Amino acid sequence: MSGARSSSRPTSKRSRRSRPLSFDELVRQVLAFRDERDWRQFHNPKDLAISISLEAAELLERFQWKSPAEVAALVADPQGQRQVSWEMADILILLISLADVLGTDLVKAAQEKLQENERRYPVERARGTARKYRDLGVDDR
Secondary structure: OOOOOOOOOOOHHHHOOOOOOOHHHHHHHHHHHHHHOOOHHHOOHHHHHHHHHHHHHHHHHHHOOOOHHHHHHHHHOHHHHHHHHHHHHHHHHHHHHHHHHHOOOHHHHHHHHHHHHHHHOOHHHHOOOOOOHHHHOOOOO
């Protein structure tokens, strides 16, 4: 996703596809949904970042005060799984919108971050531990 706008975006009415969407198709669909409603005018980095945080809090709320067994039951239940997945989808939709506003290529950014994490968490030091990279004796450039 480069943030470039295309006049040939599919409309959100095409959301009922039988095959899974590619990431690029999902991006086009999210942006078409936004643009069809003239919501771009409300999408600025600050408000989108706040909205991502609020949606993440809604995701956390699904798990709050639940034991590991209750969490397992929640995600095993189709309705619970749907609730959790929809909260995750809200976050993804807003993240796509923020990336568009900022002109960020999410796939490239994720690849770069994974490369940095590979440096910070080499397999021989990080395997099987939850310690931070600085506790693994890895330099933070």
